[in-house]
Amino acid sequence: MALNVGQDFKQRWLDVPEAVRQVFIDDLYRVCNVLKPETNIQKWLEKDKEAQQLSYEKIERAYIERKAQLIEEARIRKQLALEKSLENKRAEQAAYAQALQLDEARQFAEQTQTLAFIRQTLDHETHVYTARYHKNPEGSALNFSKGMLSIPDTAMLSELESVRLRLELEAETLIEQAVTVFRAKLHQASQDEIDYILKNSDLSTEKPKH
Template identity: 65%
Template sequence: MALNVGPDFKQRWLNVPEAVRQTFIDDLSRICDVLKPNSNTSEWLAYDQKQQQMSFELIEDAYASRKAELIEAARLRKQLALEQKLEQKRAAEQAAAEQLRQDEIRQYAAQTQTLALIRQSIDHEVQTYTSRYMKNPETVAINFSKHSAIPDHEILSELESVRVRLELEADSAIEQAISAFRAKLQAAAAEEIDYILKNSKFSDEKPLT
């Protein structure tokens, strides 16, 4: 009589837990013992019944351990995939935040340059108007200041007011840009925290009483 172990026996045999393989080997060894001419069949049957019960328990324990190992491996794979996904999301958010920061830096530099040009223009206008309304030398007999419709100090005061107003408007624009950048960073951080809570088991845990 030939023993038919079926197809793919090697692969199936290697996938069986070590304790189960050893149990099968022990069962086969007992069967070989009973086939010997001088074996006592009644004693062998009693012994085999006890050994089979032990074999069943060993097999159940072995498969239970294998099942627990497979569940733990699946949990670790899922956890690793979640961590990788979170890491990728965090890296993308950091890249976006860095890009936003660079944009804000460029905008701030452009605004600073514009403000500097405005100040230079104002200073130039102040100098132009100042030179235009300078007092005549004392040697000149005619006093043209009497014919001037606007006094010098009023013109200078008006130019100073324009300069201060432009500076305040530029400072306000810069402050608004910084506030918008901070708001974007806070929104990105809140979104990441919500994502972590939704994809973890912390939200499912009941609080300790």
């Protein structure tokens, strides 16, 4: 009578844990012993029950270990995937931060150039305005009857200096606002990375389940 092991026996045999295959081999060897003429059937039956129980325990233990191994392998794959994802996210954030820095540098250069132009314009206007007025000759009186009034140079320079300071403060305020926006964007990018890590950190603490 031929032994029918079913379809795909080779693949099914190789899929089971090695310890389980050894148990099957030991059981087959024990069954073959009962076919020998010199075997004492009664003694064989007495030991067979104990041998079967031992085989069941070995098989159960082998599958528990196999399950733990598969869970650990899955955990490692998830951990590697998480680390790769974090690495890609950090690379994206680094590129984003660099782009922000380049944009901030460009804006700072433009604002610096604008401030320099404002100062140059102020210096030119100061020179033009001061050239229009001359110091009154000593001892000369103001002639109100003709509607002429000489404006002191110090008053004109003080007014122009006030305008210059105001424009410089406005330019510096624009620069500070740009820096504040840049820092806020970097802070948000860092917070997003922290949230992402916390959200996926449970994968690294997963324990095998039996």
